Amino acid sequence: MIPPEVPLDDEELVTRAQAGDLEAYELLVARHTASAYRTAILLGAGADAEDMVQEAFVKGYRKLSRYRGDASFRSWLLAIVANETRNLHRSRDRRTGLVLRAARAAPYSEAAEDGAVDAALAGERRATLVQALRSLPERDREVIVCRYFLDLSEDETVAMLGWARGTVKSRTSRALVKLRGLLDVEELSRG
Incomplete structure (x- = not known):
């Protein structure tokens, strides 16, 4: 054998x-x-x-x-x-925007397959996230995409973006705060 x-x-x-x-x-x-x-x-x-x-x-x-x-x-x-x-x-x-076309091209999540209501909600959440990401400055979008959409490690993000480790850490933290703030504002405007 x-x-x-x-x-x-x-x-x-x-x-x-x-x-x-x-x-x-x-x-x-x-x-x-x-x-x-x-x-x-x-x-x-x-x-x-x-x-x-x-x-x-x-x-x-x-x-x-x-x-x-x-x-x-x-x-x-x-x-x-x-x-x-x-x-x-x-x-x-x-x-x-960094992910507008990706959101259009990406297949629906598993949650969206559960029914028409879930599909509508998932599409709405995705559109809200894409809009918030588009509002971020380019470097903030890049670090968010690397860390959370591409699931790169910190070391891989450092290598990909050519930034210092401290810059990746601080920019990730600040970008997440900005993104959460944008998503919170969007949520309040709907409610």
């Missing part, structure tokens, strides 16, 4: 890709495409998300020799996706 093949971890795949193994990089692409796409969507790339992800993987491949392993490959790659998305925003020369 042939033992099952053990999948290679990112570190080994990166080492192989840095040595010229294109197949290893293809495995990294396959492994991280979903989170890269989700990142682009949540950071506001919208219909350009696929292009942002493709460009990020191309740039990642070109810069692979500079990857030193200080952060996880995933964090390093998501930082490239975030930079590409920021560049997109600059080229559009307009302010956009």
Whole structure:
């Protein structure tokens, strides 16, 4: 009986890709495409998300020799996706919300499947959250998206955004306070 093949971890795949193994990089692409796409969507790339992800993987491949392993490959790659998305925003020369398109593209939550009333309430809550997130300054939105929508660890958020750990901690705290305040104001205006 042939033992099952053990999948290679990112570190080994990166080492192989840095040595010229294109197949290893293809495995990294396959492994991280979903989170890269989700990142682009949540950071506001919208219909350009696929292009942002493709460009990020191309740039990642070109810069692979500079990857030193200080952060996880995933964090390093998501930082490239975030930079590409920021560049997109600059080229559009307009302010956009971080998760508006993601909320439209995201499937309904499990709670919404429980019935028409639950679906309406879930949609209303999502719209309220999206509106509140859109009202936050860009850097506050970025840290909230990283920590709570992408579920990145503090270390991964530090690596992705290129901020100091203390900045990530303080900005997360302040952004959550602002977000709660915006949601409370919205709730009061409805009631």
